[in-house]
Amino acid sequence: MTALIRGELIKTVTTRTLFGYAVLGVALMIANVLIVTQFSDGLETVSDKREAIAGLPLLLLVLGLVGAAGEYRHRTAAPAALVAGRSRGRLLLARTGAYALTGLAVGTLMLAVSLALGLPLLASEPGQRLGAGDVAAVAGGSLFAAGLSAIMGVAVGALVRNQVAAVIGTLILIFVGSPLLNVVNESALEFTPWGAGAVLAGEPHDKLSWGGAALMLAAWTVPLLIAAIAAERRRDVA
Numbered sequence: 001m002t003a004l005i006r007g008e009l010i011k012t013v014t015t016r017t018l019f020g021y022a023v024l025g026v027a028l029m030i031a032n033v034l035i036v037t038q039f040s041d042g043l044e045t046v047s048d049k050r051e052a053i054a055g056l057p058l059l060l061l062v063l064g065l066v067g068a069a070g071e072y073r074h075r076t077a078a079p080a081a082l083v084a085g086r087s088r089g090r091l092l093l094a095r096t097g098a099y100a101l102t103g104l105a106v107g108t109l110m111l112a113v114s115l116a117l118g119l120p121l122l123a124s125e126p127g128q129r130l131g132a133g134d135v136a137a138v139a140g141g142s143l144f145a146a147g148l149s150a151i152m153g154v155a156v157g158a159l160v161r162n163q164v165a166a167v168i169g170t171l172i173l174i175f176v177g178s179p180l181l182n183v184v185n186e187s188a189l190e191f192t193p194w195g196a197g198a199v200l201a202g203e204p205h206d207k208l209s210w211g212g213a214a215l216m217l218a219a220w221t222v223p224l225l226i227a228a229i230a231a232e233r234r235r236d237v238a
Contacts, residue, residue: 055141063153
């Protein structure tokens with residue numbers, strides 16, 4: 001299994017897609033910190049300040065999705081299965097592990113940029129100060145959400161297989177479905193995968209605690225991964 005993960009990891013980190021997502025992630029983190037700190041009326045509460053340095057696990061979900069679905073678009077899934085000589089379910093698990101590690105690496109880079117830029121800017125804000133525990137909660141939650149989001153992305157990409165359909169469908173759910181859900185119930189958004197991930201990463205929340213958000217994100221990820229493995233074993237990879 002270790003050899004499979006190593007092979008998938010090499011394939012993952014040698015693509016330009018990963019570099020593009022890393023650059024995009026850093027740019028989005030810089031934009032988030034500057035927008036929240038410079039254009040907000042006031043950041044007086046700990047919740048407001050945590051939002052300024054919160055991670056963006058949604059980007060890692062899309063990274064995993066694009067990477068996994070791209071295996072079928074570029075017809076590398078079948079050669080990988082033949083070379084591995086193992087169960088396709090095990091190969092998908094190895095791919096999941098590779099993208100989880102990649103998601104953690106990109107998430108760590110994004111978090112480092114966010115903290116390096118955000119903490120000095122927040123130090124001059126009035127009101128409650130961010131303590132070490134607050135920063136640790138944002139950092140730990142952001143990385144945990146990044147890893148799980150990447151895994152979920154791989155699962156969805158393996159289920160859908162079509163990059164364009166998977167990305168467009170996910171974006172419609174997030175940017176169209178979420179506002180509609182928010183109209184029905186403002187707290188319901190926290191129970192979606194991206195909502196739970198945002199809570200974990202440091203966004204303000206009403207219903208879910210940090211631990212509750214972690215369980216909710218895992219409760220979405222695990223069934224999707226199981227379904228993807230089951231589908232992978234039944235379907236032709238060619």
